[in-house]
Amino acid sequence: MNENREVLKLVGARIRALRKERGYSQESLGEKGGFHFSYIGQIERGEKNVSLVNLAKIADSLDVNLIQLFAYIDEVTETTESEKQITSIVELLRESNPANLKLIKKIIQEILEK
Structure with a gap:
């Protein structure tokens, strides 16, 4: 319980x-x-x-x-700068239209492959 x-x-x-x-x-x-x-x-x-x-x-x-x-938060755990950046990026992505999301995905894939 x-x-x-x-x-x-x-x-x-x-x-x-x-x-x-x-x-x-x-x-x-x-x-x-x-x-x-x-x-x-x-x-x-x-x-x-x-x-x-x-x-x-x-x-x-x-x-x-x-x-x-x-997505539980641990109030004693500090958010790292990387986590803050990722959260910011995700917020921007949520506001994007599907066509832009496809383009963004391709760009990210190209960057990460290098």
């Missing part, structure tokens, strides 16, 4: 981190997803066993893929 609580806390911490990165309050995130702000707080603290459907709504409200809610 303790392991279940840990998962809830990790997902909740991840949601909190993503919400703060976007500058959302619990209230504004709740409004975007159709939830009460207190429910968002309970999720972030690991107090609610949130359904997969509600997690999908939260992910959509945060403009992330559902799987990103499970």
Whole structure:
């Protein structure tokens, strides 16, 4: 049972981190997803066993893929400069259209082959 609580806390911490990165309050995130702000707080603290459907709504409200809610963060681990650069690149790629993504992939492949 303790392991279940840990998962809830990790997902909740991840949601909190993503919400703060976007500058959302619990209230504004709740409004975007159709939830009460207190429910968002309970999720972030690991107090609610949130359904997969509600997690999908939260992910959509945060403009992330559902799987990103499970990319747990370790608050004591510092992010390296390389990890920050990769995150920045991924954010740019998410905003690109499919044609540009194909071109970018070819360029990256050519660079890495050398």
